[in-house]
Amino acid sequence: MTDVHSAQRVGxxxxxxxxxxxxxxxxxxxxxxxxLLEEAVRDRSLVRAIAYVIRADSPEEESFFEALRDIGFETKIKDIKTFADGSKKADWDVGMSLDAVTLANHIDTMVLVTGDGDFARLCSHLRHAGVRVEAMGFANSTADELVNAADEFVDLSEREDRYLL
Structure with missing residues (x-):
């Protein structure tokens, strides 16, 4: 796989x-x-940054969504679903995967910021398509399958002073 260099187009x-x-x-x-975005891009050329968020009707979330946009993220927002039994569900796994596959022809490197092992198969697909895959997450809550499937893993817990407010 390719090394990191300034001409890389990053998603x-x-x-x-x-x-x-x-x-x-x-x-x-x-x-x-x-x-997080600064580390993900690392002086390369940002093509697109998308933050996948869930709307749960909490008072501060709209200002959070706005802050993400100000930083440079496009936000994709999904409403939380409440089922008859009272359980709630909302996730972006399929949406993130489809966006990654769609972006693959326009980028050299995909940075997945998640600890979800469900994205390991996506990493394999992207790498097969010639895309370098980097994952960023907290090591003790990131699935080994994801770490192993990526070309590089950035452990956010090694620099919590930088990545946490």
Missing amino acids: VLADSQNLYHTAQSLYSRNIDYSA
Whole structure:
């Protein structure tokens, strides 16, 4: 696979729900998306950055969505679904995967910001298509399959002072 170089075109897909829950459960802190995007791009050429978020009708979420856009993320928002039994569900796995496959012809490197092992198969697909895949997440909550499937893994917990607010 290719090394990191300044001419690389980069796509960044951030699984905001996964990041939020991990940062809250491990550190009771929030993610610094500005630092995250800076690290993901690393002086390369950003083609597209998308943050996948869930609307749960909490008062501060609209300002969070706006802050993401100000940083440089496009936001894709999905409403949380509540089922008859009271359980709730919302995830972006399929949407993120489809966007990654669609972007593959326009980028050299895909950065997946998630700890979700379900994306390991996507990594294999992208690498087969000639795309370098980097994953960013907190090591103790990132699936081994994802770490192993990516060309590079950035452990956010090694620099929590940088990536957490």
